[in-house]
Amino acid sequence: MNALGLVSVVSFLLSIIYVISTTAFNAIISLQTISLSVSYIPPILFFMLRKIRGEHISYGPFKLGRYGIATNVLALAYLLYVVIWMPFPTMLPVTGSNMNYAGPLLGTIIVGALVDWTFSGHKRFKVPVSQNWTM
Numbered sequence: 331m332n333a334l335g336l337v338s339v340v341s342f343l344l345s346i347i348y349v350i351s352t353t354a355f356n357a358i359i360s361l362q363t364i365s366l367s368v369s370y371i372p373p374i375l376f377f378m379l380r381k382i383r384g385e386h387i388s389y390g391p392f393k394l395g396r397y398g399i400a401t402n403v404l405a406l407a408y409l410l411y412v413v414i415w416m417p418f419p420t421m422l423p424v425t426g427s428n429m430n431y432a433g434p435l436l437g438t439i440i441v442g443a444l445v446d447w448t449f450s451g452h453k454r455f456k457v458p459v460s461q462n463w464t465m
Contacts, residue, residue, distance in 0.1 A: 344358065353427055353428070353431070354431075356432075357430065357432050357435060360416055360417065360430055360432030361432040361435045361436055361439075363412065363432075364412070364417065364433075364436050365436060365439070367409045367412045367413050367416075368413055368436070370405070371409050374402050374405050375402075378398075378402035378406070381399055381402075382399065416430075417430055417436070418430060
């Protein structure tokens with residue numbers, strides 16, 4: 331019930347933002363897409379580099395076999411395309427009302443996260459427990 335209530339409240343608040351300013355709503359939606367894409371890049375890249383080097387990888391319950399590296403390259407190409415082009419404005423000439431603020435918002439969030447990590451985050455972080463997958 332708590333999760334349903336949270337989703338309902340967040341959806342309601344987002345709909346209010348859309349009524350007030352479509353520019354703010356579009357920035358929030360674009361920021362979500364860019365952030366999700368940015369978060370996928372490091373694990374795909376690092377797993378692919380380990381596969382290319384021939385290092386041992388602990389696979390989960392699913393693996394792509396011989397198509398793994400090609401799939402990783404395609405995934406990275408798509409993600410880079412999304413990260414590069416998503417922050418661009420949708421119309422020209424760019425004005426304050428049609429500007430896409432997702433790029434500056436993402437930069438602000440990354441800088442804020444780095445500042446938090448520098449001052450206190452590295453003290454709070456605990457390494458997650460490794461899971462050994464068996465096939």
